[in-house]
Amino acid sequence: MIPFVINIVYFLLLLALLLAFIRLTRGPSLPDRVVALELIASIVVGFVGVHAIDTGISSLLDVAIVIALTAFLAAIGFARFIERGPQA
Amino acid sequence: MTDIIVSILLLTGASFMLLAAVGIVRLPDLPTRMHASTKAGAMGAMFTMAGVAFFFADGVVFARAFAIVVFILITSPIAAHVIGRAGYFIGTPLWSGTVKDELRDNYDSQTHNLKSGFEGSPESVTPPPEPNSDKTA
Secondary structure (H helix, E strand, O other): OHHHHHHHHHHHHHHHHHHHHHHHHHOOOHHHHHHHHHHHHHHHHHHHHHHHHHHOOOOHHHHHHHHHHHHHHHHHHHHHHHHHOOOO | OHHHHHHHHHHHHHHHHHHHHHHHHHOOOHHHHHHHHHHHHHHHHHHHHHHHHHHHOOHHHHHHHHHHHHHHHHHHHHHHHHHHHHHHHOOOOOOOOOOOOOHHHHEEOOOOEEOOOOOOOHHHHOOOOOOOHHHHO
């Protein structure tokens, strides 16, 4: 039962990743793209969690922690870049 | 039994993330897109981590999953606030059906000073008198 469910969850997450990527490429302004990037990072955290269940390797959760951390720092950096401009 | 709980948690988390992605594509402007992506996305990641914690049923894994959940819960609102603030200040257009934008009249985006709208009026210096004070006395 679990492998079947995990395949469905992979499919749903892939679909979500595709939709977020559409917004990333189409986004009319830079903040829209940053929001899409943040959502992509959140989806990837979910992906890593599902992959940890799929393979049974619990150390993959450290990867999820690092991805969440870098996504947060990237969002803060992008926001400063948007607000202050490239020279600040 | 564990399989059923883990399956329900994973499916719920993936559905929330798919909903966030649908919202980020369908909604019209930046604040509404952030409204969809940050809340539903964080919810989906939290459900997925709950599923991981239930699947491994181990103290160390539970602590790690809990740490991820707490971290997402702390950082997601901060990131949304900062991006929304930056997007508002550079003049990202709002949706044409926006009903209320209180900041536009009261906020100076150059000096970052917030006005209350009562500057120069007597109410800003002294509070207005109580109209019913003599009745109770």
